[in-house]
Every structure is written in structure tokens, then in C-alpha cells.
Amino acid sequence: MNSLVPSQDQVMGQLRVIIPAIGAIVSATGLYSVDKTGALVATLLTAVGPISYFVCAVWSLIANSRKSIITSAAKPVEAGVPAPQIILPKEEAALAQVLPSNVNTTNDVKVVAK
Secondary structure, rough: OOOOOOHHHHHHHHHHHHHHHHHHHHHHHOOOOHHHHHOOOOHHHHHHHHHHHHHHHHHHHOOOOHHHHHHHHHOOOOOOOOOEEEEEEEHHHHHHHHHOEEEEEOOOOOOOOO
């Protein structure tokens, strides 16, 4: 994977900062006001910042859930490379059932410590 391509979390983090900053600059410089844009447009422009925070927060909760992280880790690093075997504790058997077949629990796989 190209290290110059930002991840989805990085993009959402940047949007969380940039959108309210642009809104503050636009309103502080007087580029929009109720008499120039109308009440509906002014309300929508005012709501964009808080809405972007909410969307980023929801996305972060979903993207950083245990299921999402393990699903991502269970993918092969590139074509032709076998997928890694991930072994979860037996307490996470329900989670392992909804993940790819290379995710198992200690009930299914005997783990031997060296």
C-alpha cells in the first residue's frame, strides 16, 4: 500500500478540522450573511460544522470497533500471500463467528506457548 495515500481515518480527521475552520473564516470575513444568502442557506452553512463533527464521530466509532479492526487485520497483505491466522480468546467466540474463516478462537485452535 502506498504510504502517501491517507487512510479513511486520516481523511475524516482532516475534515473534522478543515470544515469548521473554513466555516469560521467565511463567516468572519463576511463572505456570507443572512441578508446575502437567505435564512435557509445561512442556517445550513452554520450547521455544516457540527454535522461534520457528528459524522466523523460516528465513523470513528464504526471504523475503530473491534470487529472492524480484526476484519482489516484478517486480510492478506497482498495478492499471493496467505491470509494471517488470527486467534481470539474463547470469550470472543461470537465475534469470531461473524468474521472471516481465518479468525478462530482458542476453543477451535490449540495455542502452544514456546
